[in-house]
Amino acid sequence: GAVVSQHPSWVICKSGTSVKIECRSLDFQATTMFWYRQFPKQSLMLMATSNEGSKATYEQGVEKDKFLINHASLTLSTLTVTSAHPEDSSFYICSTQRTGFGNSNQPQHFGDGTRLSIL
Amino acid sequence: EDKVVQSPLSLVVHEGDTVTLNCSYEVTNFRSLLWYKQEKKAPTFLFMLTSSGIEKKSGRLSSILDKKELSSILNITATQTGDSAIYLCAVKGGSEKLVFGKGTKLTVNP
Numbered sequence: 001g002a003v004v005s006q007h008p009s010w011v012i013c014k015s016g017t018s019v020k021i022e023c024r025s026l027d028f029q030a031t032t033m034f035w036y037r038q039f040p041k042q043s044l045m046l047m048a049t050s051n052e053g054s055k056a057t058y059e060q061g062v063e064k065d066k067f068l069i070n071h072a073s074l075t076l077s078t079l080t081v082t083s084a085h086p087e088d089s090s091f092y093i094c095s096t097q098r099t100g101f102g103n104s105n106q107p108q109h110f111g112d113g114t115r116l117s118i119l
Numbered sequence: 120e121d122k123v124v125q126s127p128l129s130l131v132v133h134e135g136d137t138v139t140l141n142c143s144y145e146v147t148n149f150r151s152l153l154w155y156k157q158e159k160k161a162p163t164f165l166f167m168l169t170s171s172g173i174e175k176k177s178g179r180l181s182s183i184l185d186k187k188e189l190s191s192i193l194n195i196t197a198t199q200t201g202d203s204a205i206y207l208c209a210v211k212g213g214s215e216k217l218v219f220g221k222g223t224k225l226t227v228n229p
Binding site for chain 1: 150151153155160161162163164167169207209211215216217218219220221222
């Protein structure tokens with residue numbers, strides 16, 4: 001069954017709107033989750049690493065004030081695209097990974113993604 | 120900077136054919152190489168490879184890592200239309216971050 005649940009799967013909204021995407025780890029508690037963005041015909045690009053109880057770590061070139069990440073519990077991370085514009089239209093995917101004692105070097109498991117279209 | 124290159128970028132075959140997908144990488148402090156299959160939605164995990172020369176197998180799919188050549192191959196035998204997808208290769212270095220290649224788009228025609 002699914003390891004990661006991501007909602008919503010599709011969002012269409014007007015320019016200037018803020019959009020929140022949720023990522024839930026279903027199978028285990030996840031101290032770390034990852035947020036990726038995928039443009040058409042491109043590969044997945046890591047945007048940020050979400051850390052439970054602390055600030056997210058953003059990749060170079062990703063605006064932290066634009067893409068707000070909240071990892072308030074061990075099973076939920078949210079990504080909020082603030083004041084979204086057409087250039088933010090993309091496929092956003094989260095992933096989780098087992099960490100901690102006895103779980104070194106585990107694969108990441110991905111949610112079904114959120115297709116965001118800003119008009 | 121860590122880098123993953125996949126080839127070919129696109130491949131069209133007929134059902135029953137065998138295909139080999141390639142992945143080469145440059146990464147600091149290599150820990151693992153992963154293969155994922157991406158259909159319409161998010162990638163699904165296929166294999167994780169950490170040691171050279173040990174083949175991982177799942178049904179008609181198999182994969183092997185060559186750490187000397189900094190590469191891996193993914194083989195699919197007796198392809199079916201359901202194998203049509205984008206196959207992504209990713210590597211993990213010193214951090215937990217995955218670096219993905221651009222993927223190989225496989226189309227299997229009936």
